[in-house]
Amino acid sequence: MQKVNPLLLRDLKAFSGIELPVLETMLATSKSAFYAKGETFFREGEVAARFFVMLDGFLHVVRTTPAGEQVIMRHFGTGEIFGMAPAIGRDTYPATSVAISDCVALSWPMKYWQEFCEITPQFQKNALSAVGERLQGSQDRIVEMATERVENRVAKALVRLVEQAGKPTPQGTLIDVAVTRQDIAEMTGTTLHTVSRIFSAWSSKGIVEVGRKKIEVLSSSRLSDIAGEQV
DNA sequence: CCATTAAAGGATT
DNA sequence: AATCCTTTAATGG
Numbered sequence: 001m002q003k004v005n006p007l008l009l010r011d012l013k014a015f016s017g018i019e020l021p022v023l024e025t026m027l028a029t030s031k032s033a034f035y036a037k038g039e040t041f042f043r044e045g046e047v048a049a050r051f052f053v054m055l056d057g058f059l060h061v062v063r064t065t066p067a068g069e070q071v072i073m074r075h076f077g078t079g080e081i082f083g084m085a086p087a088i089g090r091d092t093y094p095a096t097s098v099a100i101s102d103c104v105a106l107s108w109p110m111k112y113w114q115e116f117c118e119i120t121p122q123f124q125k126n127a128l129s130a131v132g133e134r135l136q137g138s139q140d141r142i143v144e145m146a147t148e149r150v151e152n153r154v155a156k157a158l159v160r161l162v163e164q165a166g167k168p169t170p171q172g173t174l175i176d177v178a179v180t181r182q183d184i185a186e187m188t189g190t191t192l193h194t195v196s197r198i199f200s201a202w203s204s205k206g207i208v209e210v211g212r213k214k215i216e217v218l219s220s221s222r223l224s225d226i227a228g229e230q231v
Numbered sequence: 232c233c234a235t236t237a238a239a240g241g242a243t244t
Numbered sequence: 245a246a247t248c249c250t251t252t253a254a255t256g257g
Contacts, residue, residue: 150233180249191234212242212249216257 004032004106010078014053017122025119029112040155041083048085050107057103058177060166061095064186067182072186074137076163080130086113087127101177122149129161153188154198155227162217171218178213
């Protein structure tokens with residue numbers, strides 16, 4: 001396991017505003033590890049043993065219903081803190097998180113949570129604002145689910161993916177992570193068939209170019225038009 | 232408008 | 245070859 005340079009951490013959201021010497025002490029107790037695409041960081045209901053900060057890669061957070069249906073709650077990327085059960089008053093993980101690309105992440109035993117919050121209030125502040133943003137996002141999603149049509153929701157999900165994992169290409173923006181129709185369906189509360197049909201329609205209009213596990217947005221303006229339309 | 236079911240073909244391992 | 249991913253069409257709420 002190579003050493004992580006504390007200078008790199010300064011630019012990550014989870015660590016912003018924290019002094020270098022403090023970062024050094026935090027790093028001393030951390031574990032840096034590689035997680036292959038498809039690997040699980042932790043599962044829903046498990047006792048929360050560690051909290052994580054993503055250094056590179058993407059994961060999604062998924063909940064499974066008793067009927068076995070999956071719902072993708074959200075995605076996390078570089079610089080974000082996740083698995084922070086104590087920050088929301090829990091001792092088990094509320095959902096499962098799965099690497100959707102190869103990842104490198106730092107993690108700490110949960111006992112350091114309290115310690116970090118005491119050593120540097122800024123750490124706690126960062127965590128609190130992360131919780132706030134996520135709550136906000138969840139509420140937005142509830143409104144979205146309750147009021148918008150499927151095509152709208154799929155467009156919004158794509159816009160979010162572009163923001164999080166978009167990579168510019170000569171023709172537009174490629175979603176730089178493998179996402180299937182089923183994944184989009186699990187993010188938007190619909191079926192893969194409907195997603196497939198929507199993609200086909202957008203593709204023939206030249207809004208996107210799609211393939212197997214590949215989505216490229218050719219006209220982000222037309223996509224956000226669809227995302228913005230209310231019924 | 233959208234879910235379900237069914238069928239079929241291409242891609243990936 | 246087996247499994248995964250996607251498309252298309254028909255049907256019905």
